[in-house]
Amino acid sequence: MSDNLQNGYAICFNSWLFDERIQNELRLLLIISSLSAKEGYCYANNDYLAGKLNKTSVWVSSAISKLKKYGYIETELQKFGAVVTNRKIKLLALNNEEQPPLKNPLTADKENLNAVKENFNGDAEIFEPPYNVCARNNNN
Template identity: 40%
Template sequence: MDKEEFINVFILKSVLRDNRLTFLERLLLIHIISLCKKNNYCWATNRYFSDIYNVATVTISKSISNLATFGYIKTEYDNTSTNNSKRIIKLSEVLNLKLKSIKDNFNAGYKQNFKQYNNKLNKKEDKIYYKDEDGNEYWHGMIIPKNEASIEEQKELKKLLSDICEEE
């Protein structure tokens, strides 16, 4: 089996929603955009497209004429050839500028590592209170000093405990 080639293009919603275009014309425009990516033009023939889409060359010719009429592409003919005229298909300036702005916006918005969406970086496991292996106690990451209770604090604790025991 031959290796398949993928077509990678940006397409405007306005092109896809243009009711004046048939589905074949939309596909044809996508194909033309992909062929124009390298040199900003393509010279594919009606026969080339008709073989791919399995339609008559006349249908391709009408579709290309419609795309030119609606302002998506420009066609130029070189009549200096002895046999046939050679057709060059270019994207219209308006479509070219719109596609360029989409590519620029797409590339500008991409960052290598979005920290706000990285679960590993944002995972907070800070505990308010914890003990280490030596028995030291920590509160918000700071060691809790160990001091003996004063005589007043000991009296207050005894009173609280006696009040609790009386209620039961």
């Protein structure tokens, strides 16, 4: 497992950013997203994740349970008897063909629902938010 996370990337859906229930767990979710890029899942243990976040492994365990409860991740455990030998953490958002839009989507200015971007001539273009986009199939 690479310790060089600073040069990587993580996928972050807007619904993650604006879900107040997981604001304390968002950094963990982003690290899981980053570590899932190669294999499609993250196999880091709680101690590794705790070290990256400067948290305790107990906090990581609780945060993973919370992310599972709200449907952001799922875990697959491989056991030898009663002992867990391997754990795969998968992001569920990447498997959803239609990510549900937020009920009250916000933009940076929190005033309108459309993002406005100025082109080189100074004209404003309005871009609708791309709901129902599947990141797994977006290869552009």
